[in-house]
Each structure stands twice: as C-alpha cells, then as structure tokens.
Amino acid sequence: MKILYTLFLLLAFSQVRAQSVPDAERGAMGKIIKFYPNPATSIINFDFQKDYDKSYNFQIFSFLGKKVYELNNVSPKTVVNLGDFYRGVYIFQLRDRNGKVVDSGKFQVSK
Numbered sequence: 001m002k003i004l005y006t007l008f009l010l011l012a013f014s015q016v017r018a019q020s021v022p023d024a025e026r027g028a029m030g031k032i033i034k035f036y037p038n039p040a041t042s043i044i045n046f047d048f049q050k051d052y053d054k055s056y057n058f059q060i061f062s063f064l065g066k067k068v069y070e071l072n073n074v075s076p077k078t079v080v081n082l083g084d085f086y087r088g089v090y091i092f093q094l095r096d097r098n099g100k101v102v103d104s105g106k107f108q109v110s111k
Helices: 002-019 023-029
Strands: 033-036 043-048 057-062 067-072 077-081 088-095 101-109
Touching: 033 088, 033 101
Parallel strands: none
Antiparallel strands: 033 043, 043 077, 057 067, 057 088, 088 101
C-alpha cells in the first residue's frame, strides 16, 4: 500500500511540474506571487508582485488534484481563509486568460 501511495504522489507532482512554466522562462519573469505564512493554520496571504494582471485566474488544488479554491480577476493582495481546508499540502496556480500557468507553488496547512 505504501508503494502505491508513493507512486501516486510522484505522479501527482510530475503532472503539476509538467504544466508549470519552464525554469528558463521563470528566471526571466521572476516570481509574481509572494505567500505567507508557510505552513499556515487559519489563513494564508498571497501578494501579487510585479507583472501582475487583473485578468489572472488563481486556483488552489489539494495534493490529490481536486480544485478547492478559485478566484477570477485577482486583487493585488488576497487572503484565503483555510477553515474548510484539511491538513496537508496544497498547490496553487496563477493562470493568464489563455490558461497558461504564469506562476505556481505549494504550501502546507497544519492545524
């Protein structure tokens, strides 16, 4: 069972990595999202830095790939209430209007 779980986790991470922006492009663009605290307990703050566009779509996925939060037309500072989030690792993605991943990362919820 441990082997199956480990294999599933590796596949989940490889899917997210495959959709993310290549490192060469990311180096030129820089990080758009600054988030804190990590690990988070009740709320997490997302601050959108340079190259911020209001038309971006912000999504948070559980470690298993289920979309648990979505926000269209993001504001420069977004606070997400983690009251309905279970303990674990979550992945966020910032997408442009064409659906291309502009920035992504992961954070931990510990309650």
